[in-house]
Amino acid sequence: MSLAASAHAIWEAALGRLQVQVPRPTYETWLKDTQGESRDDNQLVVRVPSAFVAEWLQTRMFSLITDAVHAVSGQITQVELIVRDGVPAIDPIQNNDLLESAAKYSDISARTQNPSESTFNPRYTFDTFVIGPSNNLAFYSAFAVSDSPGNTYNPLYIHGSVGLGKTHLLHALGAKAKAEGLRVRYVTSEQFTNEFTKAIRDREMDAFHDRYRSVQLLLIDDVQFLAGKDGTQSAFFHTFNELHSKNCQIVVAADRPCANLVPFNDRLKSRLEWGLSVEITEPDYETKVAILEKHALRASTPIPASVLEYIASAGSTGVRQLEGSLNKVMALSQFSGEPVSQAIAARILRTQYEDRARTPEDTISKVANFYGISPRELKGVARNKTVSHARQVAMLLLRQGGMRAEEIGLHFGKRDRTTVSYAIQRVLDKSSQDPSLQKSIESLNNGEN
Ligand code: ADP
Numbered sequence: 001m002s003l004a005a006s007a008h009a010i011w012e013a014a015l016g017r018l019q020v021q022v023p024r025p026t027y028e029t030w031l032k033d034t035q036g037e038s039r040d041d042n043q044l045v046v047r048v049p050s051a052f053v054a055e056w057l058q059t060r061m062f063s064l065i066t067d068a069v070h071a072v073s074g075q076i077t078q079v080e081l082i083v084r085d086g087v088p089a090i091d092p093i094q095n096n097d098l099l100e101s102a103a104k105y106s107d108i109s110a111r112t113q114n115p116s117e118s119t120f121n122p123r124y125t126f127d128t129f130v131i132g133p134s135n136n137l138a139f140y141s142a143f144a145v146s147d148s149p150g151n152t153y154n155p156l157y158i159h160g161s162v163g164l165g166k167t168h169l170l171h172a173l174g175a176k177a178k179a180e181g182l183r184v185r186y187v188t189s190e191q192f193t194n195e196f197t198k199a200i201r202d203r204e205m206d207a208f209h210d211r212y213r214s215v216q217l218l219l220i221d222d223v224q225f226l227a228g229k230d231g232t233q234s235a236f237f238h239t240f241n242e243l244h245s246k247n248c249q250i251v252v253a254a255d256r257p258c259a260n261l262v263p264f265n266d267r268l269k270s271r272l273e274w275g276l277s278v279e280i281t282e283p284d285y286e287t288k289v290a291i292l293e294k295h296a297l298r299a300s301t302p303i304p305a306s307v308l309e310y311i312a313s314a315g316s317t318g319v320r321q322l323e324g325s326l327n328k329v330m331a332l333s334q335f336s337g338e339p340v341s342q343a344i345a346a347r348i349l350r351t352q353y354e355d356r357a358r359t360p361e362d363t364i365s366k367v368a369n370f371y372g373i374s375p376r377e378l379k380g381v382a383r384n385k386t387v388s389h390a391r392q393v394a395m396l397l398l399r400q401g402g403m404r405a406e407e408i409g410l411h412f413g414k415r416d417r418t419t420v421s422y423a424i425q426r427v428l429d430k431s432s433q434d435p436s437l438q439k440s441i442e443s444l445n446n447g448e449n
């Protein structure tokens, strides 16, 4: 990767990795609204939305974050989290402070459990939601509910598989109702479960009930995760009854239709079926392009329409995947200094959707074969031109497959990561001047050999 890669690009690429490494709710809650702020040779500064988020990331995910940044930058070993420019979010936390900080965390979360305090992702609004045949029913129902909560469809049940915009709609609805003065609470079913469990443990059931029964709009996301949790389901059942009887609005999102929730309390299921159930399905091609266009507006450089169309047609299913592909295409283009092109998109989509099972040894022997040398020579120390070149290509392919530089080094006679990063940069430089090398790399990557 070039030294010039910006903090923004590095962090976007690191987020791309983290997105596939951590559970989705974790990513959504803690990582999504963070930004690469600045960098030097070995440190990346990342801006996070609050000290609370900083603390959470620092205590629970810090090594994962540092690893991801190191893997994509090939160089940076330290990450600092800030809330505002230049202000460290918190003092660096030592491992033996973990317990103390966990206690602090539960304090803070207790404070944010005030019903009026649900905050919404400012990017998830009705305005930024692209409407198409796959989601218009869900969109209009959510909009209608936000206009007249409690009086239209109660509950509103939105279902569809992951990454299709359910959480986006819930946030849009919640934020609009809150802006209009309603007491709104948004929780994932995991949060609901945790709060319920904690209330039992700490004998704070009254506070739990107050918190939930004093709201006018309750949004519960990913309700399928309540499956099998009888006690929590029953708490939700009672909350539901109370809110519903007062004409307070309930909105639920799940990855499947209500009938398919198992094991699930039948009484609760029948309540969830009282109102309106709407499905979001996979967007058609035109909607995908429109979503990508909207996303591309946030990019610093214009993205050719042909690239957006290529990504839209390349077989991703969810909207999240589409956006992830576009982010990665932009990041790779910045790293390599090549303009955003269909070739880059092809490279990214391939590593994303195909050939996940390929082992490093497969890649090594394929490259060796391609250049007419033996895998042993490729992994050895010989420095003649062909062998060195083939080795650089093999390293690049492994890197594009997501392997870290250190790890790649281990496959090539324990070379260190600086050597590996240098080799990869060399071959990227060469390939930017040499279309036939670009083709070879692509065809090796495609599994065409
Ligand atoms: P879900 O909750 O269904 O898994 P999300 O609401 O988290 O999915 O959506 C995943 C990503 O896709 C989010 O960044 C969201 O903004 C985006 N997205 C989904 N559908 C649309 C849409 N119709 N228009 C614009 N962005 C969308």
Ligand code: MG
Residues within 6 Å of the ligand: 163, 166, 167, 168, 221, 222
């Ligand atoms: Mg969601």
